[in-house]
Amino acid sequence: MSNSNQFTLVDHGQATKALAMVLKNKTDYLQTLAQAVANQDDRQVYQLINGEKYATEIQKARHIQADKANEQLVVDANDYLSDYLSQKLIAFLNERYPFFYFEETGRGHFQFYFGNWWGRRLFGTLDVLNVAFVFDEEEYQKLARSFEFEAQNKRLNTDTIERLSQENDEIKELLDSKNARDAEQERIRRKLKDLNQMKVMPWEASKQRERKQQLEDELNRYEKLDAKVFDGYQRIHDNEKKILALSKEDTLLGYEKQSILAKFGSFADFEAQNKVLYRDYIANLIAHDNQEV
């Protein structure tokens, strides 16, 4: 006997069908992805894992039919996807950005150096799934600034190096003249002693005080100079270390600038290229597919 108070439930047959549909959609997605991988069709893989990005950047579509739910299915496989996609991408980047040197730090994770020269800088990481460089902000800013400095015909650290060198010259001079200063101080002290011992007429007292003050000021000035260089050798050494580090940085930046200019003509063009990297790369994959067909 049926209980007429019960709600009417959905037909189980319907439910089964609906679930089967959903599951089929998912397996279809995964199968398509698996097939794309089997075919080494990286373009399709990119489309499948991020439909929205693909549609916006490549198809310039207005109505985006993103398949986010299905894309979620492979999120935990990102490292594997990245590892797989990296091969063709890095080959492409090696050609476009011959001065970047990529290193795999873990499955699907890549960092890159700028250049192959001594002391080259670690410049950032590669986001394979989004076809994008994630530049190290600090290093990138240095490079950007060094391009600005070029307009003034200077290197990034020219002024600092100059200042430190000058400081070192001054310290050296003060160190060199230490003996002369010592002798002079000794002379002044003796004079002061003489003055103190000298007996003068009352009306001469103020003049004597004035003279004493003068000598004491002079002595003070010398003492200040000595204090300035008491750690002179250490400071020269420290400055030299700083100068070396800055010269090295300038040399590195010089090579980086040259590399960018040789390949892109200007820093602006380099930056512009970076912005359209995804589209550029997918277009390259399409062009390759067409060639093969």
Add this chain to the structure above:
Amino acid sequence: MKLETVVFYPHESEFDVESAGAFAPAQSTADRLVEYNQQLKDNLNAGLYFTEVLDTLIKTDDVNELLKAVQILASYQLDSSYLVYPLQYSRADFYLIFVNRLLGLHEDETIILQSSEQKQSLYHEFPGINDRGIFKFAVNPANNQQAFYVEEKTGLRLFFIDFEKKQLYFNSQDLTKLLLVNYRDQVQKHILKHFERYLVALGQYLQADYGYEVDFNFFDATYDKLYQMQTATDPDDALDKLFVKSSQAGLMLISGMNGEAVLKLKGQVVLTLFNKDLVQATQPCWVMKVDDPDNQVSLFDLLVDNDFLVDWYLENENDVQIRCHEVFMEADDK
């Protein structure tokens, strides 16, 4: 270090000469005369023998006879209580003669044997270096088979030779001071290389003819030669300086896959600096290596050819200078 050619003066010989008349007391006059005459004969014969050996040293075409002659002469005691030769060459002089004769036998006599009139002694002069350098041997007073080859004005010791143990070690530190510092703006580069060739040839002949153990140090151009640097730590600053200096010279110091520093120079010559004890390192052991297509180029050649490189080498000598055999260190302590 003052170096004078040692000359044998009567009764002031380097050796203890037995004092005359110290014979057994109970001798008749006749016996004494006979004894005296015999001594004279022996001594004259010894002198004659000496001239024969000297003849050999001067004239022989046989490398083994040559070596034997110089060894005999180097320890020969010509003077005695009965017979004194006022004019004599020293051991150091015989060593110089030997060098010229050995080079001559190989038709490669590039050094000139000169005699100094005032001092009655010999010295070496090198064409192109001329009177800037007076080269002589300084014989070890404690062991006359050992000698340093010295530039007299500066006292710099260019190599050490041991005729008995058959060893020849070049002293890159003093060679650097003499050739790359003192002669830098005075002697043309190709002359410096000729001088290098002279020294290397000498080493090679000693090696080939007599089986000498030779440390050519930074003259060594063989392909697998590793020049060991002074430093016992990673020479980070020195490498950074080389990077900056190379760049200023229009060259690029490159970072290799295993942390080595690579500098490509003109003529397909490559200088590599690396830590050769990467694996079992308790402390790093940094070396330099020079590669060129014909294995003709030594580190010294690179230094001569590249001003920025020699500047760097001299400025960082505490770290990067090539290590020398300890025989040069011991003598420094004195």
